[in-house]
Amino acid sequence: MTGVLRISRLRFYGYHGILPEEREEGQPFEVDLELSWDMSGAVDSDRLEDTVDYRKVVERVRDAVTSPPVELLEHLAGRILGGLREAFPELTGIVVRARKPEPPIPGVMGGVEVELRWP
Numbered sequence: 001m002t003g004v005l006r007i008s009r010l011r012f013y014g015y016h017g018i019l020p021e022e023r024e025e026g027q028p029f030e031v032d033l034e035l036s037w038d039m040s041g042a043v044d045s046d047r048l049e050d051t052v053d054y055r056k057v058v059e060r061v062r063d064a065v066t067s068p069p070v071e072l073l074e075h076l077a078g079r080i081l082g083g084l085r086e087a088f089p090e091l092t093g094i095v096v097r098a099r100k101p102e103p104p105i106p107g108v109m110g111g112v113e114v115e116l117r118w119p
Contacts, residue, residue, distance in 0.1 A: 002092065003039035007054060008032050012065040016076050021104055029065050030101050030111075031080060033057065036093030052088050060087050073098055073114045081116050094118045 010033070015026040035052060042051035064080045077098035084094055094117070101111040 001038065001040050001043065002036055003043075004093075005035045005052065005054060006033065007035075007057065010058060010061050012062050014065045014076075015069040016065075016071070016073070017069075017100075017104075018071045019104055023069055027100060027102055027104070029076070030099040031061050031065065032095075032097040032099075033061070033084075034093070034095035035084070035088075035091055037088075037090045038092070052090065056087070057084065060084055073100060073112065074116075077114045077116045081118055085118065092119075 010031040011028055012031075013026055014029045015023050016029065017023060017027070035057065037052060039051065060083045061080055064076070064083050067079075070076050070079065077096045080098060081094055081096045084091065084096075095115065097113055097115045099111050099113040103112050105112075
């Protein structure tokens with residue numbers, strides 16, 4: 001049986017962006033995830049080894065956000081998605097929402113967000 005795990009508002013500090021102040025001062029980044037896979041094994045067994053350990057998912061996202069800077073939020077979201085696909089081949093669907101909640105752009109109050117989906 002296929003299920004969905006949602007992890008919301010992961011928040012890490014990074015130095016991504018095209019503006020010099022983004023690269024020098026950094027800023028918080030937030031990530032939301034939706035991960036799909038066959039959860040039958042975990043439903044039946046109640047054992048961690050039969051599921052995706054979301055602590056490890058969070059570690060992968062943290063590593064992607066805190067790793068060397070990129071210019072585009074799209075690229076950062078792709079880095080996250082690719083890292084999850086590599087680390088968790090049992091996943092059959094991934095949605096990554098990467099967000100700058102406080103972008104250095106006058107007038108933007110609600111942040112900016114990119115969403116990538118696989119497949």
